[in-house]
Amino acid sequence: MTTATREAPASAGRPATARAVFTGIGVTAPNGLGTEAWWAATLAGRPGIRPVTRFDASGYPATLAGEVPGFEPKDHIPSRLLPQTDHMTRLALTAADEALADAGVDTAALPDFAGGVVTAASAGGFEFGQRELQALWSKGGQYVSAYQSFAWFYAVNTGQISIRNGLRGPSGVLVSEQAGGLDALAQARRQLRRGSALMVTGGVDGAICPWGWTALLSGGRISTATDPARAYLPFSADARGHVPGEGGAILILEDAGSARDRDARVYGELAAYAATFDPAPGHDGEPGLGRAAELALAEAGIAPAGVDVVFADAAGVPELDRQEADALRRLFGPRGVPVTAPKTMTGRLSAGGASLDVAAALLAVRDAVIPPTVHVAEPAAEYALDLVTDARPGPVRTALVLARGQGGFNAAAVITGDARPRTHH
Amino acid sequence: MSRRVVITGIGVVAPGSGGGTKPFWSLLTEGRTATRAISLFDASSFRSRVAAEVDFDPAASGLRPQEIRRMDRAAQFAVVAAREAVADSGLEPEALDPHRLGVTIGSAVGATMGLDTEYNVVSDGGSGWLVDHAYAVPHLFGHFVPSSFAAEVAWTVGAQGPTAVVSTGCTSGLDSVGHAVELIREGSADVMVAGATDAPISPISVACFDAIKATTPRNDDAEHASRPFDRTRNGFVLGEGSAVFVLEELAAARARGAHVYAEISGFASRSNAYHMTGLRTDGVEMAEAIRVALDEARTDATAVDYINAHGSGTKQNDRHETAAFKRSLGQHAYATPVSSIKSMIGHSLGAIGALEIAACALAVEHGVIPPTANLHEPDPECDLDYTPLTAREARVDTVLSVGSGFGGFQSAMVLARPERRAV
Numbered sequence: 007m008t009t010a011t012r013e014a015p016a017s018a019g020r021p022a023t024a025r026a027v028f029t030g031i032g033v034t035a036p037n038g039l040g041t042e043a044w045w046a047a048t049l050a051g052r053p054g055i056r057p058v059t060r061f062d063a064s065g066y067p068a069t070l071a072g073e074v075p076g077f078e079p080k081d082h083i084p085s086r087l088l089p090q091t092d093h094m095t096r097l098a099l100t101a102a103d104e105a106l107a108d109a110g111v112d113t114a115a116l117p118d119f120a121g122g123v124v125t126a127a128s129a130g131g132f133e134f135g136q137r138e139l140q141a142l143w144s145k146g147g148q149y150v151s152a153y154q155s156f157a158w159f160y161a162v163n164t165g166q167i168s169i170r171n172g173l174r175g176p177s178g179v180l181v182s183e184q185a186g187g188l189d190a191l192a193q194a195r196r197q198l199r200r201g202s203a204l205m206v207t208g209g210v211d212g213a214i215c216p217w218g219w220t221a222l223l224s225g226g227r228i229s230t231a232t233d234p235a236r237a238y239l240p241f242s243a244d245a246r247g248h249v250p251g252e253g254g255a256i257l258i259l260e261d262a263g264s265a266r267d268r269d270a271r272v273y274g275e276l277a278a279y280a281a282t283f284d285p286a287p288g289h290d291g292e293p294g295l296g297r298a299a300e301l302a303l304a305e306a307g308i309a310p311a312g313v314d315v316v317f318a319d320a321a322g323v324p325e326l327d328r329q330e331a332d333a334l335r336r337l338f339g340p341r342g343v344p345v346t347a348p349k350t351m352t353g354r355l356s357a358g359g360a361s362l363d364v365a366a367a368l369l370a371v372r373d374a375v376i377p378p379t380v381h382v383a384e385p386a387a388e389y390a391l392d393l394v395t396d397a398r399p400g401p402v403r404t405a406l407v408l409a410r411g412q413g414g415f416n417a418a419a420v421i422t423g424d425a426r427p428r429t430h431h
Numbered sequence: 432m433s434r435r436v437v438i439t440g441i442g443v444v445a446p447g448s449g450g451g452t453k454p455f456w457s458l459l460t461e462g463r464t465a466t467r468a469i470s471l472f473d474a475s476s477f478r479s480r481v482a483a484e485v486d487f488d489p490a491a492s493g494l495r496p497q498e499i500r501r502m503d504r505a506a507q508f509a510v511v512a513a514r515e516a517v518a519d520s521g522l523e524p525e526a527l528d529p530h531r532l533g534v535t536i537g538s539a540v541g542a543t544m545g546l547d548t549e550y551n552v553v554s555d556g557g558s559g560w561l562v563d564h565a566y567a568v569p570h571l572f573g574h575f576v577p578s579s580f581a582a583e584v585a586w587t588v589g590a591q592g593p594t595a596v597v598s599t600g601c602t603s604g605l606d607s608v609g610h611a612v613e614l615i616r617e618g619s620a621d622v623m624v625a626g627a628t629d630a631p632i633s634p635i636s637v638a639c640f641d642a643i644k645a646t647t648p649r650n651d652d653a654e655h656a657s658r659p660f661d662r663t664r665n666g667f668v669l670g671e672g673s674a675v676f677v678l679e680e681l682a683a684a685r686a687r688g689a690h691v692y693a694e695i696s697g698f699a700s701r702s703n704a705y706h707m708t709g710l711r712t713d714g715v716e717m718a719e720a721i722r723v724a725l726d727e728a729r730t731d732a733t734a735v736d737y738i739n740a741h742g743s744g745t746k747q748n749d750r751h752e753t754a755a756f757k758r759s760l761g762q763h764a765y766a767t768p769v770s771s772i773k774s775m776i777g778h779s780l781g782a783i784g785a786l787e788i789a790a791c792a793l794a795v796e797h798g799v800i801p802p803t804a805n806l807h808e809p810d811p812e813c814d815l816d817y818t819p820l821t822a823r824e825a826r827v828d829t830v831l832s833v834g835s836g837f838g839g840f841q842s843a844m845v846l847a848r849p850e851r852r853a854v
Contacts, residue, residue: 143556147477155643161837178700224568415582
């Protein structure tokens with residue numbers, strides 16, 4: 007008995023340029039549970055930012071959040087999973103179910119090891135963790151749940167999605183704060199190029215509990231405004247921080263050949279991606295967001311003039327807004343490209359935000375419309391941005407999605423409609 | 432042929448000393464154990480009260496007062512290990528293009544120690560659901576999202592290329608380094624500072640492993656508490672630490688006359704899609720990860736000279752991976768020395784995979800296979816050569832290192848003496 011031979015691998019790697027296409031979308035967002043509900047609200051400019059309901063936030067300096075409306079866990083999650091899952095994991099499992107159904111994939115029919123999971127995480131199941139920390143410190147270690155060992159940790163969504171759907175291929179978890187929602191997609195694409203057929207990827211996140219709120223506040227970027235229409239105003243002269251939210255998107259990313267073989271409906275392609283990191287605080291040098299965008303466009307072989315819309319990171323912090331506007335102006339010229347931030351309707355979703363922006367980009371391609379930025383009547387003149395403040399119809403073939411993670415993380419992804427000819431391969 | 436990636440610098444913070452690669456390797460090759468009664472907090476009310484702790488002095492390790500204040504212990508380990516790795520590599524950070532220098536840091540549980548401590552304060556001992564944000568430390572956000580670990584390392588080495596934390600439970604260390612290798616191969620970076628760190632010896636971690644009886648209750652014999660592959664094993668011993676590497680392309684390393692420890696020639700991961708903490712006995716997914724990693728390394732299973740096992744010392748793990756080795760290597764599994772350094776330095780969750788890569792690279796470098804300490808009574812169900820008690824001198828050209836983690840992750844990495852592999 008020996009397997010010590012050089013057999014051809016069952017999962018032969020594909021060319022490093024093999025194309026990765028999106029074939030399924032699942033959304034849990036503060037302005038809509040489910041892809042179509044969220045998308046309709048997004049195009050209509052209906053925001054989901056409201057006073058916090060998940061706990062009594064009245065004693066905290068910030069009181070607004072984007073919470074997923076109408077989510078009844080027992081309607082979406084098997085009862086045996088309820089005691090072992092944090093709220094954000096339930097949202098993630100729900101989004102994954104929708105994405106797989108949308109893609110029309112029967113994971114049980116996939117070849118062994120052909121499907122994997124890569125998600126982004128930021129703080130893990132923080133609300134679950136708070137409950138167990140409270141048990142520990144108020145009553146003692148023996149009161150800590152048997153599920154604590156995994157329910158709060160950063161790998162939980164990937165693990166639970168993998169188990170629930172029998173996905174035994176390569177899996178992963180990336181943590182780079184808000185940039186992670188793009189980093190995860192890029193890692194999923196790498197796995198497709200290494201031989202996987204299908205990846206469940208993206209990010210769904212949330213830590214709207216007193217302990218999470220306290221940690222978010224310590225980051226120094228949370229808006230303390232009490233008017234939901236005035237709290238998160240990226241690129242506005244009145245920008246004063248952002249509103250945190252929960253939710254995100256789970257996407258199905260497939261090898262283009264595998265998708266074609268099963269006649270899958272294709273939303274678009276993850277045509278390019280790049281990540282950079284800012285210079286250390288106090289050190290000279292340009293912030294890295296613009297460089298990430300340039301690298302991604304170079305990989306895609308697309309000139310700035312070929313970009314139809316930019317989904318901005320939209321920090322809502324004056325210095326950061328200025329950096330992003332500078333980068334966009336350098337790349338595209340003054341008012342050189344439509345820029346939008348539908349996250350003004352959801353708040354910033356930590357690891358979930360950039361994946362949701364990619365979902366929006368894919369549907370913008372499908373429906374030939376750019377979703378709006380709300381609450382910002384007009385961007386500050388000095389930024390020279392063409393900020394889309396009402397849904398703007400028109401063909402969208404190429405979208406640039408930008409994301410920044412607190413601490414210096416930058417990522418950029420180019421999303422193209424599948425029909426676009428690609429000449430650089 | 433894609434770019435070949437090699438280790439040219441190693442930095443370690445491990446139990447048994449205050450840090451440094453040299454004391455780590457001495458401990459392993461002498462077969463000493465660093466497991467002891469927990470001293471980092473009063474563990475008297477817990478079921479498992481043993482751990483492998485680092486005698487870490489942050490100031491003596493070169494950290495500045497503000498670094499010490501803002502960083503969790505795990506981040507401190509990673510920064511210290513990264514600095515040692517860069518110094519060891521002989522690279523002059525100023526001579527590098529910062530845009531082509533990236534960072535990946537693995538961590539299973541992030542700043543759990545700092546979060547545990549700070550929660551206790553803002554909640555005033557868990558006195559209610561609402562907590563008092565006014566008592567929060569200003570750097571709490573860095574504990575909240577552990578990407579701060581990668582940011583700290585990037586700041587310390589001057590990286591502005593791709594930077595992230597990889598968090599796949601107990602395979603985080605292997606997966607972080609594997610990810611960094613891919614980034615160099617695909618051309619996203621030329622040099623990566625990659626590794627992993629964890630410092631989980633705090634009440635909440637000890638409590639959660641107590642709750643599922645994953646850790647050993649052998650409190651009366653702490654020094655011999657970690658017993659991988661032994662018939663009397665009854666759980667793992669929690670550890671802590673970090674290992675960080677400088678990775679670069681082989682040709683570039685040779686061009687600058689760098690010392691090359693080993694090539695990372697293959698890496699793969701698979702998932703068991705079975706249970707968040709449980710393992711099936713057959714080891715199919717780990718075997719598949721091994722098979723794919725060997726295939727990527729273009730290495731026959733018969734070429735494997737040493738297997739660095741996950742070897743956590745839980746009943747289920749040690750059987751699971753023994754089955755995986757047999758399934759993937761066939762008869763050669765019986766002829767290959769296997770060992771678990773967790774017998775000496777405990778299980779530092781996400782960090783251990785990186786510490787094990789360090790051990791593998793040093794095994795290639797020195798021609799010494801570290802032993803499995805405390806293995807006196809072989810388990811009939813674990814019937815391979817686990818290198819009991821004493822290190823073994825042997826030519827080591829090709830090493831397999833594996834990991835298995837909560838969430839179902841199974842990872843395998845192949846390291847090789849670079850001149851061995853045909854180009």
